[in-house]
Amino acid sequence: MRPVLLELNGFASFRQLTTIDFTDSDFFAFVGPTGAGKSTVVDAIVFALYGTAPRWGHSKAVAYALAPTVNRGTVRLVFDVGPARYVIAREIRRSPAGVSQRSISLERFLDPQAGGHLDADDDTEVVASDIKGVNAAIGDLLGLTLDDFCQCVVLPQGQFASFLKATVKDRQE
Numbered sequence: 001m002r003p004v005l006l007e008l009n010g011f012a013s014f015r016q017l018t019t020i021d022f023t024d025s026d027f028f029a030f031v032g033p034t035g036a037g038k039s040t041v042v043d044a045i046v047f048a049l050y051g052t053a054p055r056w057g058h059s060k061a062v063a064y065a066l067a068p069t070v071n072r073g074t075v076r077l078v079f080d081v082g083p084a085r086y087v088i089a090r091e092i093r094r095s096p097a098g099v100s101q102r103s104i105s106l107e108r109f110l111d112p113q114a115g116g117h118l119d120a121d122d123d124t125e126v127v128a129s130d131i132k133g134v135n136a137a138i139g140d141l142l143g144l145t146l147d148d149f150c151q152c153v154v155l156p157q158g159q160f161a162s163f164l165k166a167t168v169k170d171r172q173e
Contacts, residue, residue, distance in 0.1 A: 002080045005116050010073030012040045048077035050146040063099040065092050078116030085109040106134045
C-alpha cells in the first residue's frame with residue numbers, strides 16, 4: 001500500500017480541510033514540534049483503512065476521530081496497491097447518541113493514473129460501500145489485519161519500546 005493523497009476535514013485536530021499529497025514522494029517523514037499533528041496524520045491513514053486508530057485504545061473507538069468543535073468529519077485516502085489505485089472515504093458524525101461512522105466507501109479508479117482529488121471527475125467502480133464490506137475488502141487488498149498493519153507498517157507512538165523488547169518469536173509472528 002502506497003499513499004497518494006490524504007484529505008482530512010474535521011478529523012481530530014484538523015478542523016479545516018487539509019490535504020497531504022504524497023504523489024512525488026519516494027520516502028517521507030513527518031517532522032515537527034510536539035502537538036503539530038504528526039501522530040494524527042498517521043491516525044488518519046489507519047482510520048481511513050481500518051476505521052479506528054491504535055492509540056485510541058479500543059478497536060471500536062471513533063469518538064477521537066471527530067474534532068471537538070465540529071459535528072461532521074471526513075477522511076479520504078487515495079492509495080495504490082500494485083498497479084491499481086483506490087480511494088477510501090469515511091464520514092463521522094456527532095449526534096445526541098454519540099459519534100459514529102455514517103458513510104464509508106471503497107472505490108477503484110478505472111484509470112490507475114487518476115489524481116484522485118475531490119474536485120476531479122475521475123471514473124471509479126465501487127468495491128464496497130458498508131463498514132463490513134469495506135473492512136473485508138481492505139483486509140483482502142492489503143493482506144494485513146489492523147494489528148498486523150500497525151506492527152509491520154505503522155509502529156504507533158509509544159509502542160516502539162514494546163517492539164524492541166519483543167522476543168524473536170513475537171517479532172516473527
